[in-house]
Amino acid sequence: MIFVLAEQKKGVIQAGTFEVLEAVRQLRESYSVACAALLFGSVDEAEAQKLAQGGVDQIYCAKEGLDSFSDEVYARVASKLVQEIKPKVVLTSATFQGRSLAPRVAVASQAGMAADCIELKVDAEGNLQCVRPVFGGSILGDVAFSESPIQFASIRRKVYPQVALDSSKQAEIKPVAVVAEDLESRAKVVDSVEEATGEIKLTEADVIVSGGRGMKGPENFKMIQDLADVLGGAMGASRAAVDAGWIPYKHQVGQTGLTVKPRVYFACGISGAIQHLIGMQTSDVIIAINKDPEAPMIKLANYALIGDLFEIVPLLTEHFKSKS
Amino acid sequence: MEILVCVKRVPNTGQTSVDSSGQLSSANAQHILNPYDEYAVEQALQIKDQIPDAKITIITMGSADSEEVIRSALSFGGDGAILLSDPAFENLDTFHTSLVLAKAVEKFGKADVVICGNKAIDADTWQIPPQLAAHLNWPQILFVKKVEAVSGESIKAQRTTDDGYDLVESQFPVLISVIKEIGEPRLPSLKGKMNAKKVQIETWDKAALGLGDEVAAEKSFVKMAKYDKLEKSIDGKVFEGEAPQVVEQFLKALEDDKVL
Ligand SMILES: Cc1cc2nc3c(=O)[nH]c(=O)nc-3n(C[C@H](O)[C@H](O)[C@H](O)COP(=O)(O)OP(=O)(O)OC[C@H]3O[C@@H](n4cnc5c(N)ncnc54)[C@H](O)[C@@H]3O)c2cc1C
Ligand SMILES: Nc1ncnc2c1ncn2[C@@H]1O[C@H](COP(=O)(O)O)[C@@H](O)[C@H]1O
Numbered sequence: 028m029i030f031v032l033a034e035q036k037k038g039v040i041q042a043g044t045f046e047v048l049e050a051v052r053q054l055r056e057s058y059s060v061a062c063a064a065l066l067f068g069s070v071d072e073a074e075a076q077k078l079a080q081g082g083v084d085q086i087y088c089a090k091e092g093l094d095s096f097s098d099e100v101y102a103r104v105a106s107k108l109v110q111e112i113k114p115k116v117v118l119t120s121a122t123f124q125g126r127s128l129a130p131r132v133a134v135a136s137q138a139g140m141a142a143d144c145i146e147l148k149v150d151a152e153g154n155l156q157c158v159r160p161v162f163g164g165s166i167l168g169d170v171a172f173s174e175s176p177i178q179f180a181s182i183r184r185k186v187y188p189q190v191a192l193d194s195s196k197q198a199e200i201k202p203v204a205v206v207a208e209d210l211e212s213r214a215k216v217v218d219s220v221e222e223a224t225g226e227i228k229l230t231e232a233d234v235i236v237s238g239g240r241g242m243k244g245p246e247n248f249k250m251i252q253d254l255a256d257v258l259g260g261a262m263g264a265s266r267a268a269v270d271a272g273w274i275p276y277k278h279q280v281g282q283t284g285l286t287v288k289p290r291v292y293f294a295c296g297i298s299g300a301i302q303h304l305i306g307m308q309t310s311d312v313i314i315a316i317n318k319d320p321e322a323p324m325i326k327l328a329n330y331a332l333i334g335d336l337f338e339i340v341p342l343l344t345e346h347f348k349s350k351s
Numbered sequence: 352m353e354i355l356v357c358v359k360r361v362p363n364t365g366q367t368s369v370d371s372s373g374q375l376s377s378a379n380a381q382h383i384l385n386p387y388d389e390y391a392v393e394q395a396l397q398i399k400d401q402i403p404d405a406k407i408t409i410i411t412m413g414s415a416d417s418e419e420v421i422r423s424a425l426s427f428g429g430d431g432a433i434l435l436s437d438p439a440f441e442n443l444d445t446f447h448t449s450l451v452l453a454k455a456v457e458k459f460g461k462a463d464v465v466i467c468g469n470k471a472i473d474a475d476t477w478q479i480p481p482q483l484a485a486h487l488n489w490p491q492i493l494f495v496k497k498v499e500a501v502s503g504e505s506i507k508a509q510r511t512t513d514d515g516y517d518l519v520e521s522q523f524p525v526l527i528s529v530i531k532e533i534g535e536p537r538l539p540s541l542k543g544k545m546n547a548k549k550v551q552i553e554t555w556d557k558a559a560l561g562l563g564d565e566v567a568a569e570k571s572f573v574k575m576a577k578y579d580k581l582e583k584s585i586d587g588k589v590f591e592g593e594a595p596q597v598v599e600q601f602l603k604a605l606e607d608d609k610v611l
Contacts, residue, residue, distance in 0.1 A: 098481070098491050121477075123512045127493050130445070130478040134485035139444055139572025142477045156576075161475050162367055166375070167579045175572035214490035214521035217507070222515040234611075258611070276532060282364060282472065283386060283531055291611060301365040312610055313585075314601075320591070331589045332601050338594035346602055347611075 029054070030114035031064040032105060032132070033078060034124050038070050040077055043120025045189035047182050048081035050147050051118065052190055055082070058149045060115070063087060065108055065203070067101055068094040072200065079198035081190040089203035092210045095219065098127050099212045104205060106135035114177065116155050118147075121181040133179040140179035141170040145186045155180060163282045163305035184230065185288050229278065234260030235289045235310075237280055239303075240267035241296015241317065241336055248274050250340050251295060257347040263287065263307075265297045281306035295336045299324025316340065352405040352503055354395045355462045356429070357452060357483070358388035360413045360420040361473040373577030377473075384420040387468030387529075389427070393536040394466050394529045396428045398501050406430045408459070412440055412451050418552060425547035426539035433459070437556040444571035445478040452479070453486035454560040463523040464506065469494055469530050480528035489526050492519045496532035 029051055034041040044064075051062050063085040064078050070088065078086050089104050101124075109117060109132060117132070119125035121143045133140040145167075146158035155178040157170040172178040229235060236255040238248055248262070255262045263285075264278040280287055282302040292310035297303060299315070299322055307313070308327060315328035316336045325331045332339055366380030392409070399405040409424045411417050412435040421432045435455050443451070456462055465487075467480040484491035492508050496516065500507040507520045511530060539547075557566060564570070588604055590597040605611050 098484075098493070102485070123494065126477050127481055127491070130481040131485040131491075133478075134446060134449070134482045137446075139446055140478060141573060143475065159475075161473065161575075161578070162362075163364060163472055163475065165365065165580070166367065166369060169373075169576040169578070171574050171576040172572065173574060174570060178572075212490065214492055214519050214525065216517045216519050218518040219512075220515045220518070228514075305364075313587075320589070325587075325589070327585060327587075329585060329587045330601055330604065331587055332597050333589065333591040334594050334597050339598055342594060342598040343602075346598070 028112065028114040029060055029062045029116045029118060030109065030112065031062065031083065032117065032119040032125065032129060033064045033066045034120060034122060035066060035068055035070050035074070038068075038074060040066070040070070040074060041120070041122070042189055043122050043125070043184055044078075045081055046184065046187040047118050047120050048078070048083065049187040049190040050182055052082050054147060054149055058153055060153065061085070063112060063114065065089065065105060067096075067104070075200055076197055077192060079196045080192035080194055082196075084198055086198050086200045087203050088200055089205055091205050093205065095216060096124050096127075097212045097214070097216065098131065099214065100210055101128050102131040102135065103209050104203065105132045107209075108203060109136045109177065115153055117177060117179045119181050121183050125181045129179055129181050136177050136179075138177035138179050139172050139175035140181075142181050143183045144170070144180045145183050147180060147182065154178065163302070164286065164308065165301060165305050229261045229263055229280070229285050229287055232261035232287070232289050234258045234291045234293075235263045235280070235287055235307075236260055236293040236295065237263030237265065237297060237307075238268055238274070238295045239265035239297030240271070242268060242273060245273040247337070250337075250344070254293070254340055254344045254347070257344055257351060258291075260289070260291075265303050294324050294328070295340055297324055298322045299327060352402050352463050353461045354398060354405055354407045355456060355459060355465045356388070356391050356395045356407060356409050356424070357465065357467045357479070358391065358409055358411050358420060358424045359385040359471045360411065360417045361385045361471055364472060367473075369578045369580040373579065375578050382416065382420065384423050385468055385471045387470060387472070387531075388424065389536040390529045390531055390533055391466045391468045392424050392427045392429070394495070394498065394527070394533050396537065397498065397534070398464070399428070401501060402503070408433060410452070410455060410459075411435065412448060412455075414441070421552055422547045425550050426543045427536060428543055429546075429550065432550055432552040434552050434554045435560070436554055439557050439567050442568040442571070443566065444573040445476050445482055446572050447566050447570070449479050449482035450486055451560065451562065451566060452483050454562055455555060456483070456487055458555065458560060465489075465524070465526045467526065467528040469528045480526060484526040487524075487526070489524050490521045492521055492525060492527045495527050495529045498533070
């Protein structure tokens with residue numbers, strides 16, 4: 028059996044879970060096996076049935092006292108269920124919750140785990156085979172699970188599309204019994220703050236326009252923001268620009284910043300150091316704007332515009348503005 | 352108060368190669384202290400700034416060559432160091448690496464807080480901090496960006512979530528992992544550098560940790576079967592000349608290729 032640790036926030040099942048279900052759908056094309064999922068917290072019946080519509084055969088709901096994520100409590104409840112239903116494979120999305128929870132459950136289940144996978148397969152015996160980026164994404168590693176009766180993997184966000192829902196499907200919903208001592212936790216969440224910035228999040232953005240040291244100063248980032256805005260995208264940066272104090276850290280792309288995979292990535296005045304490349308090299312289309320034709324970013328770019336970004340970027344913004 | 356900081360020796364980025372049979376080699380790479388672990392050390396020092404009698408011990412599992420990165424961690428500050436080294440510890444998966452670390456935390460006995468980086472830049476597993484907490488059966492606060500308050504028995508910290516942050520309070524003992532936003536590591540002082548040379552590094556092997564044959568690469572649940580180097584070089588379209596022409600040709604190509 029494949030067992031999915033699903034994720035909901037405020038009663039809504041999260042996109043990452045439907046990406047995991049797409050990976051499950053693809054696995055089941057060559058390997059026929061049942062799929063169960065565990066949902067924590069209060070989720071109404073119609074929402075829970077979306078898991079069934081995405082291919083889940085059996086839905087476990089653990090409700091009482093489980094509305095918000097607690098590392099210890101969720102891990103305890105999930106570990107007990109893993110022990111009970113003995114799945115061969117346990118999957119989750121590599122979100123904050125998935126990265127905090129699944130490794131803990133894997134230890135409690137005496138099982139191996141591969142984190143942040145970008146490709147899943149199964150062999151003839153149903154053993155999981157995963158591909159995961161290592162060394163910041165500059166190298167891909169193939170993971171094998173020979174000695175592990177239970178096999179855990181988390182799947183990196185936005186690698187698989189969300190599964191198509193089939194509204195005719197329904198599954199049985201089984202409540203999971205939770206006792207008071209399951210809910211004990213030594214670490215308590217005293218406040219939860221959503222940083223609703225109105226900005227499009229970098230990791231979700233379809234288009235990203237990034238600026239580097241070539242921007243020369245903080246005032247010029249308005250030019251980057253303007254182009255991002257007309258394209259409905261988000262603004263990124265290299266570490267050089269962040270370290271210079273021109274733009275906040277949350278915009279940093281790269282090894283010590285965010286890993287992004289937009290459809291289109293503009294690199295403006297960014298040379299393309301390995302630490303930056305590993306954060307964005309899997310973007311579908313890369314557009315480099317740089318006055319140096321030898322910059323490493325040019326080699327990676329589908330489109331390379333050689334020249335002064337201070338002339339080029341405003342022309343692009345003007346063009347896309349007139350089109351929209 | 353006793354703080355243990357977990358650090359790892361890693362090859363510098365871009366210096367690891369993959370041979371034709373898919374095996375990794377970092378033999379010619381320069382090795383460094385995992386950059387995220389500098390933040391873990393910095394976090395320990397920030398706690399010590401507030402609780403001056405706090406003691407900081409650096410701990411690492413790795414080969415004997417790890418002494419250098421232990422000393423570089425100690426140069427920021429630190430009172431003691433433990434190296435977990437044994438031929439059986441080579442190429443372990445995260446379950447067993449975190450088991451070895453957990454046995455060491457238990458042997459050390461008095462730790463109130465264990466601090467980790469959020470990931471190591473070589474294997475990028477993200478798993479050691481939660482798995483170490485799980486083996487110890489300790490609470491965890493992961494992806495900490497700010498410690499708001501710390502006393503002799505509890506800590507209150509902001510941890511980064513997917514869309515903001517949680518404020519989490521935990522009693523000791525607790526494991527935390529930190530991210531870059533906790534603040535840039537201070538520069539090693541002259542005193543720190545002198546101290547780093549003097550600190551005695553204790554070495555514990557498998558037997559000292561009471562571990563048996565269950566800890567071995569062959570017994571690992573997860574094995575890395577082979578590797579591929581991603582060397583993307585694309586034959587992209589290059590536009591050169593005066594800016595207006597460059598932009599015009601580029602936009603035409605975009606349109607032809609139906610990109611935007
Ligand atoms: C441990 C470690 C972790 C790191 N993590 C990251 C990370 O997460 N993210 C990251 O980005 N970096 C990271 N770095 C830093 C990285 O190595 C580079 O130093 C950094 O990416 C360089 O940023 P840059 O490309 O903006 O600057 P530069 O390399 O200085 O490049 C500036 C570019 O702008 C071009 N330019 C200048 N003026 C103009 C103009 N008017 N018009 C057009 N082009 C112009 C230049 O030709 C040049 O190519 C890390 C480094 C280390 C050691
Ligand atoms: N061999 C090791 N020795 C000590 N600490 C480690 C070791 N491997 C990982 N860690 C700690 O766990 C963190 C996360 O690493 P990882 O889970 O391997 O990505 C690191 O930043 C270290 O703090």
